[in-house]
Amino acid sequence: MGGREEEVKILGFWASPFVHRVQWALNLKGIHYEYAEEDLWGGKSALLLSSNPVHKQVPVLIHNAKLLVDSLLILEYIDQTWVHRDQILPTDPYERAMARFWAKFVDEKLMGPAFRAMCSSGEKKVMGANSVTESLDFLERVLKGKKFFGVENVGYLDFALGWLAYMLEVWEEVGSMKIMDANKFPCLANWMKSFVDHPLIKDSLPPRDKMVVYFEERRKILASLFN
Ligand SMILES: N[C@@H](CCC(=O)N[C@@H](CS)C(=O)NCC(=O)O)C(=O)O
Known part of the structure; x- marks a missing residue:
């Protein structure tokens, strides 16, 4: 579990395969996270627009006020941030x-x-x-x-x-x-x-x-x- 003082939050969308990647990675590491569902086609939240102004897409990972976008890069970040848990990328x-x-x-x-x-x-x-x-x-x-x-x-x-x-x-x-x-x-x-x-x-x-x-x-x- 992430420490109680840690903020780990995903802006996601239920059908997004990119979002699922990030959820699986956090689950593998045993990191507790908050999840906010975005209405991608009805109206994106102000938080999504401000946290991913370039692409305006999910997933966004918010970790202690740090904003990360792009699922594959987020997987790398998760792996390198919670190093003591199961490895996501190969070490070699x-x-x-x-x-x-x-x-x-x-x-x-x-x-x-x-x-x-x-x-x-x-x-x-x-x-x-x-x-x-x-x-x-x-x-x-x-x-x-x-x-x-x-x-x-x-x-x-x-x-x-x-x-x-x-x-x-x-x-x-x-x-x-x-x-x-x-x-x-x-x-x-x-x-x-x-x-x-x-x-x-x-x-x-x-x-x-x-x-x-x-x-x-x-x-x-x-x-x-x-x-
Ligand atoms: N390369 C990005 C792709 C993310 C992406 O395409 N997200 C879609 C949901 S599946 C999205 O937010 N679409 C809304 C839009 O493009 O306006 C990643 O790997 O995270």
């Missing part, structure tokens, strides 16, 4: 650099394209879904032989990729597309099961039905942007 410099590389890859080559494929249609959807499949192929090879990317337990890369385990199937349903294939990606399929069953994760996931409704709505709003 090479492993650490590689974990950062693949986490960036997840955001750029997997999450973004999968979200856009959900929102688009026709040729764009097919091309988008194909590029996501190619990215999964890389991660399948990175994961081979490990239970988690943090190897024995969940860590940085598991948190970065975590959304895949419970959100991709929602995006597949909403976008009428099929991307994940357990026969093609057996290591990732096992990892997805182990991840959602992990004691740290399983009670933290947003309700599936609520996600379907939410992402249907987002898809309708964003379709014209991605088509």
Whole structure:
């Protein structure tokens, strides 16, 4: 637990995979935190606008008046601030650099394209879904032989990729597309099961039905942007 005098607060949004990363990291470290839900599409709070004036996005971590944004950077901050708890990033410099590389890859080559494929249609959807499949192929090879990317337990890369385990199937349903294939990606399929069953994760996931409704709505709003 964080000391009583410590302020640890997240500005979040229930369906944000970026916010979930930060929650998992604090949970892994056993840090007690306050959570404030933002109304991202109805009206952001003055606190969010002033604490993340550049992007106006969640998550924001507030730690004793220090403001941090960008989920992957926040994970690093958490790891280095509460060093005496379970490690999030690998200690070995090479492993650490590689974990950062693949986490960036997840955001750029997997999450973004999968979200856009959900929102688009026709040729764009097919091309988008194909590029996501190619990215999964890389991660399948990175994961081979490990239970988690943090190897024995969940860590940085598991948190970065975590959304895949419970959100991709929602995006597949909403976008009428099929991307994940357990026969093609057996290591990732096992990892997805182990991840959602992990004691740290399983009670933290947003309700599936609520996600379907939410992402249907987002898809309708964003379709014209991605088509
Ligand atoms: N790179 C950022 C992305 C954060 C992000 O995209 N947050 C979304 C929620 S999923 C958001 O706040 N969107 C509101 C907006 O863009 O206005 C991170 O890793 O934290």
